[in-house]
């Protein structure tokens with residue numbers, strides 16, 4: 636048993652409130668600034684990139700992709716699927732193109748995945764939607780040379796769930812070459828005891844079945860796929876513990892996984908800075924994709 640079980644309700648709530656740990660700004664200001672950075676970054680990326688916005692990947696209104704295409708046309712290119720964060724309740728694909736510019740200028744496409752956040756969407760539905768979006772992308776775009784997942788916070792959780800997909804149900808086996816999981820949550824159980832679950836309505840069973848940490852043995856495709864787990868210096872100790880544990884579990888199961896602890900970042904700017912080409916994580920991603 637980890638030590639979160641011994642925490643008071645208040646302590647657990649604090650540990651699982653990323654906004655309370657930023658040394659830059661107070662909790663409301665950091666979220667406001669985050670939304671501003673994502674919105675502005677996405678606007679800039681859309682102004683400078685060839686895009687395909689609101690491409691439906693399913694029947695539901697929320698099942699859409701925003702695709703940012705490589706600057707120079709090539710027959711084949713890697714595709715990064717970006718899965719946004721926001722505790723499965725906030726944000727959307729509409730503010731999730733901010734990382735596109737450094738990628739498209741290096742011949743890499745980015746697709747921001749829309750999914751139904753709570754209270755409209757339930758957790759199992761979000762997992763299914765994100766999996767479906769990947770199956771759709773590989774069927775739709777024949778020029779994809781490899782798929783890379785990039786997820787932040789709740790989006791890193793969803794990306795990790797994609798790695799344990801039984802693709803037989805989807806009729807395709809995507810060539811997932813890498814996953815960049817940034818400041819993610821890999822064990823949902825502690826959240827059952829926090830107010831975050833008021834909107835998510837997860838049962839214990841749903842939390843267990845959708846915890847990547849408990850599904851490491853079900854992962855497929857380990858030979859080809861590299862996993863990078865990124866964590867912010869100023870993420871909470873619980874968030875940092877979760878990344879460390881997931882990393883260790885992946886390594887123990889024979890995966891090619893690495894853990895990158897990014898100094899002088901918090902839960903929010905660790906991902907915002909992906910709009911900058913000279914940011915450490917941008918460089919690591921470009922190197923891992925290295926075309």
Ligand SMILES: Nc1ccccc1C(=O)C[C@H](N)C(=O)O
Nearest residue numbers: 652653654666720721722725788
């Ligand atoms: N990641 C986010 C992105 C956008 C808006 C909110 C969040 C949060 O994480 C909220 C959480 N309840 C917090 O206290 O930090």
